[in-house]
Amino acid sequence: MIEIRNLHKSFGNNRVLKGIDLNVAQGSVMAVLGPSGSGKSTLLRCINLLEHPQAGTLKIGDLQIDYHRVHKKEILEVRKNTAMVFQGYNLFAHKTALENITEGLIVVKKMSKKAAENEANKYLEKVGLSEKASHYPVQLSGGQQQRIAIARALAMKPDVILFDEPTSALDPELVQEVLGVMKKVANEGITMIVVTHEINFARDVATDVVFMDQGLIIERAPANEFFRNPREERTKQFLLQITPDYNYVI
């Protein structure tokens, strides 16, 4: 459903993505792993054009764009068909939890306030935060904020949700509640691309795993195969580093 071809992105002289090809099937949960600086977050941000790549093409559903000459209208279309969950939650600080979810529905989807609130309440319930509807972000814990952010993304009914290290900023005891919500979302068959350091989440929830290093995709495999039997030497080293006791040779 998502097809990326030959994606190149540099910041000045720093080449961050050096030709990425990636297919993501409908309903799959793709975990993107890799050391910091490997370009995985940039890849995610290129998909919804928060970063503007120098070259490459993107296909999402019926939408086809050429990154080299992309129109404003196309950018908006891509963003309407994708949603993003940020590392720093980025909930609108001046809006309540409920308003954070209704905002996009009202402004972008042109729903009435009433309909948007009904819709938003459903998603608040889904992430288990109905009783926090009228709280402002500052009154919520990091984990709660991120769950609201996931509800905000879900409510837009995007083709794909992009998760950019959604648990990296959280206190360890709050990670599980967010991963729990993500797992629930994954089980509903929503397409997800998840840049993460949570190796257990990748192993338990992801259908596919992509391993990136230095701006390239080193290895891509179905999740169980990736962890059981990594092909590339670089992947094996990485897996050993992050899970020292992990035994990939059975």
Add this chain to the structure above:
Amino acid sequence: MQANELLDFGYMLQLIPRVAAGIPVSLSIACVAFIFGILLGFAVALVKIYKVPVALQISQVYVSFMRGTPLLVQIFLSYYGLPLVLRYLSSIYGWNIDISSIHAITFMYVSFSLNVGAYLSETIRAAILSVNKGQIEAAEALGMTTPQALRRIIIPQAAVVAIPNLGNSFISLLKDTSLAFAASVPEIIGHAKIAAARSSKFFEAYIVAAIMYWLICIIFERLVSIAERRLRRHERGVIND
């Protein structure tokens, strides 16, 4: 009154309604100039932030001139100069406007708006830039256009940051309106001056004028702090529900 008394309090009391007659004029200059100043300052701030070619250079010259010349000079330029410019233009383009029918206060609106707009542009620019980049990215990621993100997300948050400075600017603008008397606009000082010229009790008249400005400023300080508290309600950590 005896000659050795410093102040004639009875006269001061009499002066109050007469000087107060200038309050509506002072307030109208301040309010009109502030509204147009905010609009102008916002436009200039956006031009600077998005680096709009040509408009950026024009904005820089405008702000530099307004901050680099005394307000009194700007008032004179607008009071004596604008009618000439209008007369010249209407003779060229055949407009049928009676320039002498334009009230002096109109030229005050123009000069004060231009002046305050230049100062507010920097306040507003700094406030917009203070909004966390993540907030803008979140709005963009939802599919909002730049104007939508500005209106719904950036401006409400920038306003909170800007409000103390805006309040300051308004108060100093309100006091600056006293310069309008130089263009024979009957605001607070104008009325005080007229009364004092008749009685020769300048000290009393200006004390009454000073107290009047002070009281108005105290009221506006209050209003600003109420507005700020309202706008900052989302920053309170504890919820009362």
